Amino acid sequence: NAGVTQTPKFRVLKTGQSMTLLCAQDMNHEYMYWYRQDPGMGLRLIHYSVGEGTTAKGEVPDGYNVSRLKKQNFLLGLESAAPSQTSVYFCASRTSGGQETQYFGPGTRLLVL
Amino acid sequence: QKEVEQDPGPLSVPEGAIVSLNCTYSNSAFQYFMWYRQYSRKGPELLMYTYSSGNKEDGRFTAQVDKSSKYISLFIRDSQPSDSATYLCAMKYASGGSYIPTFGRGTSLIVHP
Numbered sequence: 001n002a003g004v005t006q007t008p009k010f011r012v013l014k015t016g017q018s019m020t021l022l023c024a025q026d027m028n029h030e031y032m033y034w035y036r037q038d039p040g041m042g043l044r045l046i047h048y049s050v051g052e053g054t055t056a057k058g059e060v061p062d063g064y065n066v067s068r069l070k071k072q073n074f075l076l077g078l079e080s081a082a083p084s085q086t087s088v089y090f091c092a093s094r095t096s097g098g099q100e101t102q103y104f105g106p107g108t109r110l111l112v113l
Numbered sequence: 114q115k116e117v118e119q120d121p122g123p124l125s126v127p128e129g130a131i132v133s134l135n136c137t138y139s140n141s142a143f144q145y146f147m148w149y150r151q152y153s154r155k156g157p158e159l160l161m162y163t164y165s166s167g168n169k170e171d172g173r174f175t176a177q178v179d180k181s182s183k184y185i186s187l188f189i190r191d192s193q194p195s196d197s198a199t200y201l202c203a204m205k206y207a208s209g210g211s212y213i214p215t216f217g218r219g220t221s222l223i224v225h226p
Contacts, residue, residue, distance in 0.1 A: 033213075
C-alpha cells in the first residue's frame with residue numbers, strides 16, 4: 001500500500017513550456033485534490049475532484065487544468081508555465097465518511113525559469 | 114482578512130517545554146478542526162481531528178477548541194527535537210460531500226536539545 005504518490009519529485013521548466021504532474025492513490029478514495037504551497041502562504045487549493053470523470057475549481061485555478069479519467073489518478077497540467085507557478089505542489093486524497101482524513105503525497109517541487 | 118489566521122513563527126523552545134500553537138478563525142460555521150504536522154520537504158500528515166468544542170488528547174498532544182472565541186490550540190507536552198516541524202491548522206464547516214478544509218499558513222516549530 002503506497003498511499004499517495006506523485007511524479008515527478010522535482011522539475012525545472014522554462015517559461016512557456018508545458019508539463020503534467022501525476023498523482024496516484026491506491027486507497028480507493030473518491031476525492032482527490034491539488035494544492036500549491038508557497039512560503040508564508042500555506043496550502044492553497046488549485047482544483048479538486050469528487051469522483052472519476054469530475055473536476056472542480058479551487059481557490060487558485062488560473063493557469064492549470066486537471067483531469068480524472070481513472071479513479072486512482074489525478075493529473076495536473078500546466079499549459080504554458082510562468083515563473084509565478086514556481087512552487088511545491090501537493091496532491092491529496094481523502095476518505096468519505098468517518099474522519100474524512102486527507103492523505104497527502106510527498107510533493108513535487110517545480111521551478112519555472 | 115483570511116478566514117483562518119496562524120502565526121508563522123518560528124517558535125523556538127528547549128527540549129521538554131510545553132508548546133502552545135494557536136489559530137483564530139472568523140467563520141462561525143466551522144465545526145470540524147484539524148491539526149496537520151509537516152516535516153521539511155514532506156507532505157502534511159493528520160495529527161489531530163476534533164469536532165465542535167472541547168479537548169481531545171492523544172499521547173503528548175492535546176487539541177483544544179473554543180468556538181465562543183473562535184480559537185483553537187494544539188498543546189505539545191514534553192516536546193522533543195523530533196517535534197520540530199511546521200504545524201498547520203485546518204477547519205471545515207460540514208461533513209460529507211465535497212466540503213473543502215480551509216488551512217492556516219502554518220507555524221514553524223523548532224525544539225532544540
